[in-house]
Amino acid sequence: MTERGLFSRRGLLAGGAALLAGPAIGTALAQSVAEVDIAIIGGGAAGIAAGLRIAQAGRSHVLLEAGERLGGRARTDTAFGLPVDLGTASFGRAGSGLASAAGAAGLPVSGLPGDRLYVDGHPASESAYDGFSAALGRARRDIVTAADAGRDVAVARVLPPPGPWSALAAARLGPLALGKELDALSTLDLALRDVPPDDATSPLGVGALIEALGAGLNRQTHATVNLITNSGRYHTLSIAGQRTTIRARAIVLAVPAPVIAAGAIRFNPVLPPRLLAAFRAFPAGTLEQVGFLLPGNPLELEPDEGVLASRDGTAPGARLRGRINGSDLHVLTFGGAPARAIAEKGEAAALELARAFLDRAFGGGVGEAVREVVASRWSADPLFRGAMASAMPGQGALRRLFGDPVQNRIFLAGEYTSLTDWGTLAGAFASGEVAAAKALRVVGGPA
Numbered sequence: 374m375t376e377r378g379l380f381s382r383r384g385l386l387a388g389g390a391a392l393l394a395g396p397a398i399g400t401a402l403a404q405s406v407a408e409v410d411i412a413i414i415g416g417g418a419a420g421i422a423a424g425l426r427i428a429q430a431g432r433s434h435v436l437l438e439a440g441e442r443l444g445g446r447a448r449t450d451t452a453f454g455l456p457v458d459l460g461t462a463s464f465g466r467a468g469s470g471l472a473s474a475a476g477a478a479g480l481p482v483s484g485l486p487g488d489r490l491y492v493d494g495h496p497a498s499e500s501a502y503d504g505f506s507a508a509l510g511r512a513r514r515d516i517v518t519a520a521d522a523g524r525d526v527a528v529a530r531v532l533p534p535p536g537p538w539s540a541l542a543a544a545r546l547g548p549l550a551l552g553k554e555l556d557a558l559s560t561l562d563l564a565l566r567d568v569p570p571d572d573a574t575s576p577l578g579v580g581a582l583i584e585a586l587g588a589g590l591n592r593q594t595h596a597t598v599n600l601i602t603n604s605g606r607y608h609t610l611s612i613a614g615q616r617t618t619i620r621a622r623a624i625v626l627a628v629p630a631p632v633i634a635a636g637a638i639r640f641n642p643v644l645p646p647r648l649l650a651a652f653r654a655f656p657a658g659t660l661e662q663v664g665f666l667l668p669g670n671p672l673e674l675e676p677d678e679g680v681l682a683s684r685d686g687t688a689p690g691a692r693l694r695g696r697i698n699g700s701d702l703h704v705l706t707f708g709g710a711p712a713r714a715i716a717e718k719g720e721a722a723a724l725e726l727a728r729a730f731l732d733r734a735f736g737g738g739v740g741e742a743v744r745e746v747v748a749s750r751w752s753a754d755p756l757f758r759g760a761m762a763s764a765m766p767g768q769g770a771l772r773r774l775f776g777d778p779v780q781n782r783i784f785l786a787g788e789y790t791s792l793t794d795w796g797t798l799a800g801a802f803a804s805g806e807v808a809a810a811k812a813l814r815v816v817g818g819p820a
């Protein structure tokens with residue numbers, strides 16, 4: 374198992390794979406071909422889950438990750454001397470293979486408190502919680518009713534008439550959850566989404582947890598796959614800047630949907646036009662995280678508590694998670710337009726937006742305490758190109774296509790391939806397990 378450069382012969386040979394020598398290394402034509410049963414492209418939650426399933430079945434594999442480490446959109450960095458998740462920071466435990474895998478690996482998972490509501494700078498009354506959940510419930514009901522009636526239109530078009538909580542409910546369903554406004558989301562796609570609430574995190578950081586799950590796999594980082602060729606009985610993978618190509622009997626393709634839509638990986642022969650059209654109908658939303666210290670607990674939050682805020686009946690644009698692991702670290706998740714500004718302009722814009730959010734949500738003065746921020750830029754990174762992929766209005770039915778095999782041997786995995794858990798970490802993990810099971814059938818099952 375290696376982090377960088379050519380992956381190990383020993384790992385490849387496990388399970389009967391062969392490393393085939395090409396022309397002598399050192400000549401201008403130096404090239405070699407490695408053979409595996411199953412190649413996995415993309416080392417996020419989906420790729421790692423696939424790798425674990427394939428390794429368990431005793432089949433040879435290699436996990437090819439373009440970035441410098443595994444984890445993908447689950448990424449824990451260190452800031453202010455503390456671990457901070459700049460991708461997903463939580464996941465739903467209920468029935469999730471991810472929670473089971475973490476438990477089996479002895480990795481710590483802890484519970485999360487629910488969200489607290491702040492209204493006009495103050496903790497909300499019980500009746501405010503009732504009003505907000507009723508507004509959310511009505512919006513969800515109308516989305517499902519439209520989808521059931523065969524109306525796959527923009528979610529904004531079917532929402533109930535505006536009420537006191539409609540702005541916050543709209544923000545919770547759209548920009549703060551999926552990084553898009555409701556006029557860019559499909560009723561059918563949203564109606565099919567049925568995810569358990571995020572109730573778990575890890576004191577290690579969720580990114581560190583996912584990375585640790587992949588630590589035992591035969592993997593290569595800094596390995597950007599740029600061409601997949603159907604060579605008859607196997608597929609051949611080319612990696613940018615490397616002479617070694619990889620022959621695989623099956624492939625789990627676990628890179629983000631917008632990466633495929635952008636043509637960053639070429640296919641020979643090309644992908645079926647219907648599938649390509651589906652990728653283009655699922656642009657990613659924009660979510661960016663901004664982490665900062667807020668000493669002295671001025672908002673009187675419990676460790677890891679989430680906060681949604683409403684001011685003058687509007688939604689101030691971010692969701693706060695306070696006192697990460699009981700520390701002074703707080704993280705704001707911005708969605709939609711402000712998140713796009715952060716992705717484009719970086720931390721200077723993030724600092725300004727964080728201060729403005731805190732002042733607007735909680736009252737003047739809170740924002741001033743923030744001196745420095747760290748911020749993600751997922752939408753500006755060519756390996757991700759956004760947060761999660763969701764259907765444009767009218768295109769929700771196309772998500773099913775991502776479950777079909779491509780050229781008989783390529784199986785798509787990743788958050789966007791799940792019909793009901795799309796856009797989530799646990800859904801991405803489950804999709805990797807499903808794709809691995811299909812790939813294993815192609816190579817004849819467990820060794």
Ligand SMILES: Cc1cc2nc3c(=O)[nH]c(=O)nc-3n(C[C@H](O)[C@H](O)[C@H](O)COP(=O)(O)OP(=O)(O)OC[C@H]3O[C@@H](n4cnc5c(N)ncnc54)[C@H](O)[C@@H]3O)c2cc1C
Pocket residue numbers: 414415416417418419420437438439440443444445446447459460461462463464465571596597598599627628629632637638660661662749751756757759760761786787788789796797798799801
């Ligand atoms: C800011 C933010 C907040 C989020 N919040 C939540 C949340 O609260 N709850 C929740 O459940 N989910 C959340 N998510 C979504 C969750 O993070 C994703 O659904 C999940 O991590 C996706 O996993 P994946 O394996 O499908 O893709 P990824 O994790 O994106 O993995 C794909 C991998 O493919 C690699 N790659 C790309 N191109 C190539 C190539 N050519 N060759 C090789 N490798 C390549 C990438 O580097 C990446 O590592 C959030 C996401 C973001 C960005």
